[in-house]
Every structure is written in structure tokens, then in C-alpha cells.
Amino acid sequence: MAAGAAVPGLFFTFAAMVLLIFASVSAPTWNSVSFLNVGRLHFGCFGFTGSQTSVGWFFPNALASQRLNDDVFHSLTFVLVLIPVGAGLAGIAVLCGLCGAAYHRVGTVFMTLVSALAFLDVLVAWVIEMALFGTARHDMRSRGINAQWGNANWLVLGALVALFVGFFFSLCGSFGHYSRRRAAAY
Template sequence: MAASGALPGLFFCFAAMVLLIFVSVSPPTWNSVSFLNANQYSFGVFGYTGSKVQVGYYFPLPGDINTGILHNLTFVLILYPIAAGLSGLALLFGLCGAAYHRAGTVFMSLLSGLATLCTFIAWVVSMSLFGVVRSRLRSNGIGANWGNANWLALGALVALILGFCTAACGVFGNYRRSRNNR
């Protein structure tokens, strides 16, 4: 193997990609992973339980939760699938870096940094968005609880931070082939 320095970054980028894929297929596609659960609804990246898959949505519950700002913040959730794609690309470049050349590890570092930025922005927006919605629903007497997608996204964010740091350190690993392999 050409560069064992790229392997920790590979592991963390793979873990982040899997977690971000789970977050991205939240309701209405898969109801087991959601950001917020209220009454019979689970809310995800592309809609809620029973809705069609769409980017940006209004909440189907009564109260003052369907403002223009909250609706516009649901559009930002598209950053989760984008971050999943970027971490997947980082994984592919990391495989090239681990098997062949330092340039793959450099690109893995850059893409994992970009995926970290996307995930951080999406996580802050989703926590703010669903925190406001949860608070407003509870003030209207509707039971609302956090879903597990918030914590999966936080795990992906931590994995991407570690993936970026280890990939950046892996760039300086040993990429020379030994004389016995020539």
C-alpha cells in the first residue's frame, strides 16, 4: 500500500458519508430517521410523513409555524445530500491516495473540508429551524420531540472534522515505494 497515512481519513469520510446518507433519506422516504416528530408527522430533509418528495416545504400543523422564513430554511436542508456526495467523492479520492499517489489524499482533504462546511451550515440551520418549530408547537399544546437525524448529522460533522484533520496530516505521509518493490 502506498500511503497508510490516508487510511484514517478514509475511515472517517466513509463513516460521515454513511451517516449523511441516512440523514438524507429521512421522511418522506424513510420514517425511521427524522429531525422532528410531532403528532403523526415526522419531518425530514425532503418533506414529512405522507408528503411528496420536494425541496422546501410548509409544515402541515396548525399554528404560526408556516412563516416565509421557516419555509425558506427548509430549502437549506438540501445541503445534507450535497455533503453526502462531497464526502463520497472525498472517499474516492482517498482510495486513490491510499493506493497510488499523494494527490488523491490532497483532494480528499479539500473535499472533506468542503463537506464539513456544508454539514456544519446544514446542522446549524436544521437545529435552529426545528428548534423554533418544536417550541412553537409545544406552546400551541402539540407534543413535539427531537428526532434522531439531528444526532446522526452531528456524528457526521464530527467524523468529517476528524476526516479532514487526518487527511490533512496524511498528505505528509510516506508515498515512496521501497527498493524491494521495484
């Protein structure tokens, strides 16, 4: 193995990729994973229970106030596409890390760079989705509607932490010991 120090970074980056994939296929595709739950209605990256899957969506009129269906909140639902983009970047970082762990330091360096980019992407996505669904939850609760956080918020947070740890370990692995012992030729 070319870089044993890069393997923990590879593990954490892979874990982040899996968590982000789970968060990406949230409601309406997979109702067990959601960002916000209102009774039997679950909100996800690309819509909510019973809606068509699309990038950018409006809250249902029965639950949303005028404030939740304005252009700002509609635009924020478009930004949720950063979660699957982060999953893709984490996947690219894993591929680079596999090359780095098996062959050459350059793969580990690329894993470090791509995992840093994925971390920034997921950080922006997590802040925006917490603001979006936090505001929606507060708005619905203020009108007497029981709205609860979903599990996808914590999946994205776990992926964010895993990407940070993966970046740190891959950075350490970039400076790790790569040379093999050579027999004394002299």
C-alpha cells in the same frame, strides 16, 4: 499501499457519507429517520409523513402557527438540501481518498480539500436544521403539542464530527511517508 496514514481519514469520511445518506432519506421517504417527531408525524429533509417529496415545504396547517409557515421558515426548508449535497461531497472525498491510499499523494490531498468543503457544508446544514426544527419544536410545545427531536439531528452531528476527524487524518496523511524503499543502486 501508498499512504497508510490516510486510511483513518478515509474510514471516517466513509462513515460520514453513510450517516449523511441515512439522514438524506429521512421522512417522508423513510419514516424511521426524522428530524422532528410530532406523534405519528415525522419531519425530514424533503417533507413530512404523508407529504410529497420536495425541496422546500411548509409545515402542516394543523400543527404550525402563522410564524412557522412564513417565508423565512419555508426558505430554511430549502436549505436542507445541503445534507444530501454533503453526502455527495463526502462520497467524492472517499473516491479521492481511495486513489490516494492506493496510488498517489494527490488523491489524499484532494480528499483533504473535498472533506474540508463537505465539513463546511454539513456545518452550515446542521446549524440551520437545528435552528429550524428547534424553533418549530419550541413553537409547537408552547401551544401544548408534544414535539420531540428525531434521530436524524444526531446522525448529521455524527457525520459532522466524522468529517472533521476525517479531514484531520487526511491532512496528516497528505504529509505522510509515501516513498518506497529503494534498493541501493550504488
